Amino acid sequence: MNRISGDSKVRIAVVGAGYWGPNLIRNVARLPQASLDCVCDQRPSRLERIRAQYPVRTVTTELNEVLADSAVDAVILATPPETHGEIGLEILESGRHLLVEKPMAMTAAEAERLVEEAAARELVLLVGHTFEFNAAVLKVRKLIAAGEIGDVYYLHSQRVNLGKVRTNCNALWSLAPHDVSIANFLFGERPLWVRASGYKFLDQELEDVVFLNLGYPQNRVAHIHVSWLDPDKVRRTTVVGSRKMIVYDDMSHDAKVKVFDKGVSKQAVTTEALEAPPFGEFVFLTHTGDVWIPKIDFAEPLHQEVAHFVACIQGREKPRTGGLNGLAVVRALEGAQESLARGGATVEL
Numbered sequence: 001m002n003r004i005s006g007d008s009k010v011r012i013a014v015v016g017a018g019y020w021g022p023n024l025i026r027n028v029a030r031l032p033q034a035s036l037d038c039v040c041d042q043r044p045s046r047l048e049r050i051r052a053q054y055p056v057r058t059v060t061t062e063l064n065e066v067l068a069d070s071a072v073d074a075v076i077l078a079t080p081p082e083t084h085g086e087i088g089l090e091i092l093e094s095g096r097h098l099l100v101e102k103p104m105a106m107t108a109a110e111a112e113r114l115v116e117e118a119a120a121r122e123l124v125l126l127v128g129h130t131f132e133f134n135a136a137v138l139k140v141r142k143l144i145a146a147g148e149i150g151d152v153y154y155l156h157s158q159r160v161n162l163g164k165v166r167t168n169c170n171a172l173w174s175l176a177p178h179d180v181s182i183a184n185f186l187f188g189e190r191p192l193w194v195r196a197s198g199y200k201f202l203d204q205e206l207e208d209v210v211f212l213n214l215g216y217p218q219n220r221v222a223h224i225h226v227s228w229l230d231p232d233k234v235r236r237t238t239v240v241g242s243r244k245m246i247v248y249d250d251m252s253h254d255a256k257v258k259v260f261d262k263g264v265s266k267q268a269v270t271t272e273a274l275e276a277p278p279f280g281e282f283v284f285l286t287h288t289g290d291v292w293i294p295k296i297d298f299a300e301p302l303h304q305e306v307a308h309f310v311a312c313i314q315g316r317e318k319p320r321t322g323g324l325n326g327l328a329v330v331r332a333l334e335g336a337q338e339s340l341a342r343g344g345a346t347v348e349l
């Protein structure tokens, strides 16, 4: 085990400084308990930009140099998803703690291998499911756990906008890891089955638009729509419960979470006058009450995630989005990919 005491700074290397890596680098650089020791990217131009902005000890285009550098305690991996399985394993085998961006890997077999290696070496393995560190998502989960909305029936989620069009993975693997992780987190369960349909409109072999359904224990369902071919930027999750409903809108600045006192209840027919004609022995009555906007103290989720990674390495916290969490998401995505290939067939997970 490579545990570091709470007094010592964790020396971090970030591998991959493309679009997302600089956000991780910025957060490592501002964390008092960590030092930005090394940045690695195959493209020298990316390294020049980082060097100009941050006091990083060393930069390199070679992953091997990072792995051979005894001053590095931990690595944050922000390379493209198809490289995570192989590079992630090399990092763990070199004895470094690993924070791997989402999706953790492109196959469940690769994700399982990372989980095994981290466990065997007693290393921290964290997966970058940023939304599980988002104060609004945490608030929604807290409300659900407190019974505020009654029994949870289902949720639906939209993550759509124009671009960024990926050429290395489809919209499912690029965008849906977030929504699957949010659904697993809010339900507190892993999905049992998945069904997906997807459509290729642009000139490539990848789905630009994907709709997926995930079935959870107790007949709960999550419906997820992801796309990089849409006029509006929408990041919204709606959770419908037996007593109330919650809308989490990540695009809203002042009302990220709204709790609607709305619902439908089934009531036995009495002899009293009814608003609607009875069907059998029951009628369904709707109620509409207030809308409540809880106060949320928002901190940058990525900062929370990176700080949590460091706290886990220092033994102060336990991984909240550890390897098994990441594996569950990859299993759901792999099942969804199989469903896409089989014309939307149900795939048991």
Ligand SMILES: NC(=O)c1ccc[n+]([C@@H]2O[C@H](COP(=O)([O-])OP(=O)(O)OC[C@H]3O[C@@H](n4cnc5c(N)ncnc54)[C@H](O)[C@@H]3O)[C@@H](O)[C@H]2O)c1
Pocket: 015, 016, 017, 018, 019, 020, 021, 040, 041, 042, 043, 046, 061, 063, 078, 079, 080, 081, 083, 087, 101, 102, 103, 128, 130, 174
């Ligand atoms: N958590 C989030 O909200 C979020 C948002 C965007 C992207 N991501 C994830 O971040 C990861 C990176 O995405 P991106 O959009 O930055 O991709 P990108 O293609 O813009 O950047 C990847 C970088 O990795 C470098 N690279 C590739 N292989 C390498 C290797 N072997 N050694 C060193 N450098 C290498 C490339 O040169 C490139 O600069 C992906 O897993 C993606 O899913 C997460």
